[in-house]
Structure formats: C-alpha cells, structure tokens
Amino acid sequence: MSYPQHSTGPGMSSHPEIAEMRERLERTAASNRAIVVEGLIVLAGVYAAISPWVVHFAAQPNIAVNNLIIGITVALVGLGLTLAPERMFRLAWITAPLGVWLIISPWVVTATHGARAGIIWNNCWLGAITALLGLAAMGMTVGLTRRTRQ
Template sequence: MATQFKLKRWQDQLILLLGLWLIVSPWVYSYPQGSQQMINAVVSGLVIAVLAAFDLYKTYFWAVVVNLLVGVWVAVSPWVLRLAEQSTLMWNSVIVGIAVAVLALWELRTDPELHKHWPGAAA
C-alpha cells in the first residue's frame, strides 16, 4: 500500500521539494533582505509546499489547481517584479515555476481522482 501511495503521488513529492527549494533559494542566491523578490519566493514556496504536503495526505482538485496557478505566477514573476535582469534569479523562478505548473497539470490529467473534475470528463 505504501509503495502504491508513493507511486501515485510522485508529482506531489516533487512539487513539495520544489516549494521547499523556493523557500530557501533567497538565502542561497542572496536576494536582498525584505525585497519583493524574497517575499515572493518565500510566500509562493510556502503555498506550493503546504498544498503539496496536503495533497500527499488527501488530494483535492482545487489544491492542485492553486499549485498550478502559483507555478505559473512564479514563472512570470521575474518580469512583473523586475527580476529578469538578474539571470540566475530569473532562471530559478522560471524553471521552478514551469516545473510546478507542468507537474500539477500532469497530476490533474492522469490522477483518476482528479481527472473526473475536468469539464466533459466521464463521471
């Protein structure tokens, strides 16, 4: 049963790790203390990590959709928060954001519990 659980929720495990990375990345990359970029990374990382951890226990469609949306936000935030000129920080956000969004979308499309919530899906 535990192996089945792990295989079923592998996307959530990766999303959790990406959220945790996003939380610590401001210190790894020396973001300016208290900057918008730092706050964005920590808050977005917390939301991603908490929802992924929650999804490991019990999956809800809305939680995966929120992680998908936060992933998209993280990917575009360097341009909104004027971080794009700092290459390392920009690529960190873009890669993490796209990875979270892709994994969440993958989970939405392949998890039988979630797939039934898609418009037009058979009940």
C-alpha cells in the same frame, strides 16, 4: 410564509457513485505516480521558499518575499495532497498558476522591473517545473472525475 419541508432521507453520501469515486480516489492517491508528483510538489515548494538564500537574491526583498510566500503555498498544497487527498484533490489546479506566477514574477515584483539573470533563470526553471507538476496533479484528478462519470 412557509418554506418547503425537506425530507430527512438518505443524502448524497450514500449514493453509489460517491462510494465508487472515493474508492478510485484512494487508489489514485496511493499510486506510485501520485506519490512521486505530490512529493515533487512539496520539494518544489520548499526550494521556492529557500531559493532567495540559495541563489543569493535575498538582498532584493520584494522577490525574496514573493518566492517565500509562493514556496510555502506550493509546499502546503503538496503536503495537503499527500496527507488528505480526498479533501485536497480539487485544489491541485492551483499549483499550475503558481508556477506561471513564478515565471513572470521577476519582471512584475522587482522594483525596477528587471531582475538579475540568476533570479530570472531560477524562477523560470522553478516555475516551469512547478507548472508541469501542477498539470500532472490536475491530470490525475481530471482522469479520476472523468472515469467516475462514465
């Protein structure tokens, strides 16, 4: 059985639209709006990670570990968007579902499926802000890919 031979000609990296998309990505990543959104995503992630100790619900280990893991994840996504936007811009969408998870997690993760009011308020506000920041980051990447296709 023989397999077809592939040419060793120029690949997609030399395609003119790829170069244009990289240029637009660099401009978008360097914009003030992108810098603010990325920084706020990092801050939201850091706060989510430390919130069990700030709001004093570290005594409930399930929700504390949940917030720590989600917070570190959100902060790493924000840091990745800041440091390597050309590699991470497609991963920006993950921030919005993580924000939604922060909203519903006090009822899902706690052992009695009912958390204290402070935990609920903290996670609902933090989750809403994180989801909105994720949507803003997604909006920048959607606008970038839509402009490239036109």
